[in-house]
Amino acid sequence: MKFETGKRGLLINILSLIVFTLVWQILVILARNDIFNIPFIRLRDIPTPVETWYALVGSMFTRIYGPSFTYGIINHVYASLVRVIEGGIIAFIIGVPVGIGVGYSKFLGNLFNPIIEIIRNMPPMAWIPLSIFIFVSGGSIFIVFIGVVFPIILNTIQGVRSTDTRLIDAAKTLGASESMIVKKVVIPSALPSIMTGLRIGLGVGWMAIVAAEMVIKSPVGLGYFIWNMGDLGRYSEMVAGMIVIGVIGYIMNISILLLQRRFINWVD
Amino acid sequence: MKNLMKILFLIIVAIFVAGCLESKKTPQVSEPINLVKMSGQEMIQRLGTGEIAGFIMWEPYPAIAVTKGYGKNLIFSGKIWTDHPCCVVAYDDDWYKKTNNSDEILKRMALVQLKSVEYINNAKQSDSPDHEQLINYTMQFGGMTDQVAANLSLADVEFVYNTNVTATTTFIQRIQDFGIFDMTKWNMSGYKNSSDYANSLVTNNYVEWAVNNKDENSSKIALKEPVNIRYAYLVNDIHELPFYVGWQKGYYRDLGINIVIAEGAPFQNGAFEMQQGFKGNTVDVGSLGIPPVIIHRINSNDFSNNDTKVGVIAGMNNEGSVIVVANNVTSMKDLQGKTVGFPGQGTIQHVLFLMEADKEGLKVSY
Amino acid sequence: MGRLVLSSVSKKFNNFQALLDVNFEVEDGEFVCLLGPSGCGKTTVLRLVAGLVAPDDGIISLDGKKINGVNKECGFVFQEYALFPWRTVKENIEFGPQVKGMTKTECESISKHYIDLVGLSGFENHYPNELSGGMKQRVGIARAYANNPKLLLMDEPFGALDAQTRNLMQGELLRIWETEHISVLFVTHSVDEAVYLGDRVVVMSARPGKVKDIFDVKLTRPRIRTGPEANIIRDSVLKSLSTQIKLASHEYI
Ligand SMILES: Nc1ncnc2c1ncn2[C@@H]1O[C@H](COP(=O)(O)OP(=O)(O)OP(=O)(O)O)[C@@H](O)[C@H]1O
Ligand SMILES: [Mg+2]
Numbered sequence: 001m002k003f004e005t006g007k008r009g010l011l012i013n014i015l016s017l018i019v020f021t022l023v024w025q026i027l028v029i030l031a032r033n034d035i036f037n038i039p040f041i042r043l044r045d046i047p048t049p050v051e052t053w054y055a056l057v058g059s060m061f062t063r064i065y066g067p068s069f070t071y072g073i074i075n076h077v078y079a080s081l082v083r084v085i086e087g088g089i090i091a092f093i094i095g096v097p098v099g100i101g102v103g104y105s106k107f108l109g110n111l112f113n114p115i116i117e118i119i120r121n122m123p124p125m126a127w128i129p130l131s132i133f134i135f136v137s138g139g140s141i142f143i144v145f146i147g148v149v150f151p152i153i154l155n156t157i158q159g160v161r162s163t164d165t166r167l168i169d170a171a172k173t174l175g176a177s178e179s180m181i182v183k184k185v186v187i188p189s190a191l192p193s194i195m196t197g198l199r200i201g202l203g204v205g206w207m208a209i210v211a212a213e214m215v216i217k218s219p220v221g222l223g224y225f226i227w228n229m230g231d232l233g234r235y236s237e238m239v240a241g242m243i244v245i246g247v248i249g250y251i252m253n254i255s256i257l258l259l260q261r262r263f264i265n266w267v268d
Numbered sequence: 269m270k271n272l273m274k275i276l277f278l279i280i281v282a283i284f285v286a287g288c289l290e291s292k293k294t295p296q297v298s299e300p301i302n303l304v305k306m307s308g309q310e311m312i313q314r315l316g317t318g319e320i321a322g323f324i325m326w327e328p329y330p331a332i333a334v335t336k337g338y339g340k341n342l343i344f345s346g347k348i349w350t351d352h353p354c355c356v357v358a359y360d361d362d363w364y365k366k367t368n369n370s371d372e373i374l375k376r377m378a379l380v381q382l383k384s385v386e387y388i389n390n391a392k393q394s395d396s397p398d399h400e401q402l403i404n405y406t407m408q409f410g411g412m413t414d415q416v417a418a419n420l421s422l423a424d425v426e427f428v429y430n431t432n433v434t435a436t437t438t439f440i441q442r443i444q445d446f447g448i449f450d451m452t453k454w455n456m457s458g459y460k461n462s463s464d465y466a467n468s469l470v471t472n473n474y475v476e477w478a479v480n481n482k483d484e485n486s487s488k489i490a491l492k493e494p495v496n497i498r499y500a501y502l503v504n505d506i507h508e509l510p511f512y513v514g515w516q517k518g519y520y521r522d523l524g525i526n527i528v529i530a531e532g533a534p535f536q537n538g539a540f541e542m543q544q545g546f547k548g549n550t551v552d553v554g555s556l557g558i559p560p561v562i563i564h565r566i567n568s569n570d571f572s573n574n575d576t577k578v579g580v581i582a583g584m585n586n587e588g589s590v591i592v593v594a595n596n597v598t599s600m601k602d603l604q605g606k607t608v609g610f611p612g613q614g615t616i617q618h619v620l621f622l623m624e625a626d627k628e629g630l631k632v633s634y
Numbered sequence: 635m636g637r638l639v640l641s642s643v644s645k646k647f648n649n650f651q652a653l654l655d656v657n658f659e660v661e662d663g664e665f666v667c668l669l670g671p672s673g674c675g676k677t678t679v680l681r682l683v684a685g686l687v688a689p690d691d692g693i694i695s696l697d698g699k700k701i702n703g704v705n706k707e708c709g710f711v712f713q714e715y716a717l718f719p720w721r722t723v724k725e726n727i728e729f730g731p732q733v734k735g736m737t738k739t740e741c742e743s744i745s746k747h748y749i750d751l752v753g754l755s756g757f758e759n760h761y762p763n764e765l766s767g768g769m770k771q772r773v774g775i776a777r778a779y780a781n782n783p784k785l786l787l788m789d790e791p792f793g794a795l796d797a798q799t800r801n802l803m804q805g806e807l808l809r810i811w812e813t814e815h816i817s818v819l820f821v822t823h824s825v826d827e828a829v830y831l832g833d834r835v836v837v838m839s840a841r842p843g844k845v846k847d848i849f850d851v852k853l854t855r856p857r858i859r860t861g862p863e864a865n866i867i868r869d870s871v872l873k874s875l876s877t878q879i880k881l882a883s884h885e886y887i
Contacts, residue, residue: 032572044570051452053831064448067626069300069633132310154466166716173684174730174781184733188720219302219607219634228305228613228634229538233567233576234450251279266720266761 021049023036047236052243055236071220074246080213081248084205087144089199095149096194099156104186110158120150124208128215139223140212147208148201152194158204159193161188192264206249224247272567285311299605300633301625303618307536308504311609315339315594320595321602321607324617326354326507327421328410330590335417339592342600344586348624353435354508354616355584356558357381361577371474374581375481375555376523378474381429381582382441382482382520384510388427399412402513409512411504419505425588429510431580437466439619446622448614449566456571470563474581483567491524500533500545500554507585508555530554537612543568551630555584557616564614571608584586591624600628610634636658636707636784636817637662638683643692647680652678654842660785660817667832671877675843676821682786682821685710693827696785709778711788715770717762722757723773724749730781730803746773748776751810768799775807786818787812793823804831808855825875829868830859835873847874 024046030036031043061072064110068254101108102116124147131139131154165187213223222245280515301520304315308329314320316338319338323329333339345352357377364370391398406418440462442550443449480490501508514520519525530551538560545551546569561578569576610617613634625632638660645653652675657756660666668676683694694701704794711835718728725743736744749755752772762770771791791807791820792800804827811818821871822828828835839846849871853863 032570042570044572045568054452064631066445067601067622067630067632068446070444072389073631113391136317144752164716166714167714169681169684169686170710170712170716170777171729171733172686172704172716173706174707174733174777175704175706176729176733180733184729185718188718191720219304224305229335230543231537232450232545233564233614234540235568236450238453266719266763268719268763 003016005023018040025049027081036168041122045235047239049244051236051268053237055234056240056244059237071225073222073225073241073256075220076222076225076241077244079218080206080209080222082210083213083221084144084202084252085153087141087205087209088148088198088202090141090199091145091152091205092150095152095197095201099153099194099197100182100187100190102153103157103190116150116153120154122146122202125211128212131212135216139216140209140218143208143212143216144205146203148198151201151204152197155193155197155200156190159197162193163189192260192267195256195260195264198262199253201251202252206245206252210245298609300631301600301603301605303610303621303632303634304607305612305634308611311592312336312611314321314624317469317606318594320594320599320609321606322591324589324591324610324621325423325611326589326617326619327418328406328412328504329421331417331424332412332414333416333592335420341590342593342597343591343624344587345591345620346426346587347440348627351432351435351586352437352620353432353503353558353583354586354588355502355517355555356431356561356580357511357553357582357584358546358553358561358580359553360546360549360551361574361579362549367495367552369409369491369495372491374474374553375477375495376489376525377497377520378429378582379478379481379489380514380519380523380525381510381584382475382478383540383549384514384517385427385429386515387517388509392422404511404616405513405516406506409504409509410506424590425506425509426586427510428583428586431472431583433463433466433472436470436558436562436580437463439558440465442453442623443559443562443614444621446619448563448619452567453566453571457566457569460613461548469562470580479584483613486519486522490522494524494526496528497524498530498550498552500525500530500535500541500556501552502538502541502556503534503536505555506589511555519627539564539612539614542576542578545576549575553559559614559616559619581602588622591621598625600630604630636660638785638817638819639693640679640683641693643679643682643689643694645675645682645687645689648687651842653689656838656843656845656846658836658848659842660819663815665738665811665818665819665820665831665833668819668838669825669827669828669836669871670838670843671821671824671840671875674838674840676838676841677789678821679838680710680789680821683785686709698763704811706781708788709773709783709786711771711786711791711795713780713790715762715774717770717773719762720843722759722761723754723765725775726762727776727780729777734781735821745776748780751779751788751813752776753806766799767795768863770801771795771803772806775810779810784816786816788793789817790823792823792827800827807831812855813860825868826859826870829864830857834870835867837871847871849874 004027019124025048027043028046030046037043056073058206061074063070063072089240102112103109115119124143127143127146130140130235135142166187167182167189170183210223214227222241227242278287308325311323311325311329312333315323315333316336321340322342330341334341358376367373387398388402390396391402392398403415403418406422407413410418412418412423444462459468501511515527530545532544535545540558541551541554541556542560542564545554558580561580564576565578610621612618622632640656640658643653643656656679668679670676682689683701683705685703687700696705718729721729724745729750730743730835731741731744749758752775754769754772754776757765765773774791792803793805798810808831820831829851835848835849836845837849838844849867852865857864
């Protein structure tokens, strides 16, 4: 894929967002005035971008009404992010060594491959009912873990297996032991793949957490927020929450790409 | 492009830091009670394992948890607010307008309600000849296997058929105080105040007709042409037992009303029944808690066509919810900083819990 | 020291006889070029000597010691450089000393010495992807030297360079070899290169890989590429090689 870069690219990006917002606004207004409607969709009940914006601003921070504290979107974002990061860290700590072992050693590869292949085909959401019952707490972190760990493992394996054999030979002739080779050749060479795995994994984890929070109950979290707002018929807050989910996911992806570009600058 | 990314990166860091500060700050203002939404089954299970310190729920869940020894009743909802309304019978305004004899149908539905409630209140006495039948109905409708729990839960619920405008006004006022209404929608509704809204919501005429005609012979006042009514109710909710009794004992049929269970029914909660059933025009008449009716007739309504407009014609029950707590909890204050299960935002249990916390000066977060 | 002896070395890959009964020596301090048609097993010889693969038959010894397992006394310079892309020039050169457990200062003095020697001062902190082909191969050579080997194995090190850089690098290599003076076994496709660099040229034949001829190049350095003696030697090497190439290509026809 080729993207326009520089000022022109940015301009097109911004323009597309504006057009999307306008189309959204116009469609809803048309539907509300019975001018145009899409069959089987209650288009008129979708909040307009303007309503969504007000809802977003209005529910950004904790509000207090008499005895009740309604957590702000900021608290929900924070709670969800912390869960994703915790799950992500655990997945990283477990996924990378597993990936290296399985990728480097034929024996470990044969041993673990079937298990990995079977479990990775169970989507994170499929684990939700089980984790409700087996986890006293932290069930949602587990769902994130499941989402993140497999992209990390698979990309690590791929990175390790695609290590240039000449580099391994070079290290051998320079006197490196097996463990040195893993440490100084295999891991660095697999690092870009590992980072890609982390990036893909966190994307999956972010989607999984939102789903998990709808079912595994905790007082805060973006998934919980949009579900609650749906329950109350407060659709503009609900859509605001959905947009926040999307934007944060996007920012997360870009941040890791940036980190990758910044710290792995040796890749051609 | 690079700069844009830097800005985005800064934004995420800023959100993160702000979140840290915010989430650190909030609980320190006072230790709130954490309300967490869950199903009734989950409440019982989690109270048993000690993961939650208590829950507020409709019968039969409190009775089941207590019979199992997982906890005890702390406060009956009648103590929070004596004779508070709970479940009601409501009709869809779209259906009402396009059906020419809808008033006649609703009168008869109110009459069934009256008959069923009287039957239940008689049969509740353990020496009544109908008692065993009532216990069977309770267990069937509540999805229970335990006679003791069925008896207990029946005892906690006060079945009524009349409506109460004053109590509805109070409910609306509290819901407004607690910040649950979407204010844009509220302003669109055009109601001057809570009693204005309550008067528009609740109609006493049908119950009055029912009271006047309760001794008439069914065949005499039955509808000439039997009608199909798509009826919705909530899953396993003992509060709506009068509907089940009226259905099972043939009271509806005797008056020319043929009950068809609406698409999607029984619903998990009142919010679903309002948003999917009434708003989607798949329900003609249904029973549900009065708070979802109050909330969604405002929040979920499209005021250009009033698709979520419903009217309340009769009561189902008063009271009947319980705050159940772990055995070591003795007061609401003990729940501070702990997690308490509730069936969801905008349910009657939610509002009642907030009212009780308000009375005691406690904070509740969710 | 650095005397390499191959005696009756054979190697089979699956059912393919890559090397059969290969015999030759590299004397201490000698520069030997290995020449032969593509696929005759030159790289395989180097890999055997480096201990990266083991022979099926025969003995390879360095200073009388039989090579068994990876031979850490050889420096290997690869055709496609095989630099560690995540390491800077300096870090690439320090790899050997580092894995031997030398201290930071020792590593640094070694890398400084060889960076100066191969003429890469000022590029210490560049990554391989920021270097030209010639510069990359200088790093490759410096990295091999930094390990203080007795024998340098070079597998078509200048094969990917343009003619001018190639000539330049040959001169540089000789200069470095003369300062450090260790034995070199140099694989090449080019007769010119072999005759210009080598004290001796070993010509191999293909299928199976065997030593066909060994030529002495008794010319004083610096050599003149187009000198009459050089031309005579080149002619005979070429003759020996071309029959090989004909033979080898004949089998494909
Ligand atoms: N690991 C291996 N497995 C199977 N066959 C191999 C292996 N290594 C080399 N060969 C085969 O052995 C033969 C000699 O290979 P080698 O790489 O030593 O040739 P070469 O003389 O270096 O050729 P070139 O000049 O093209 O580099 C080739 O036919 C090659 O296909
Ligand atoms: Mg080769």
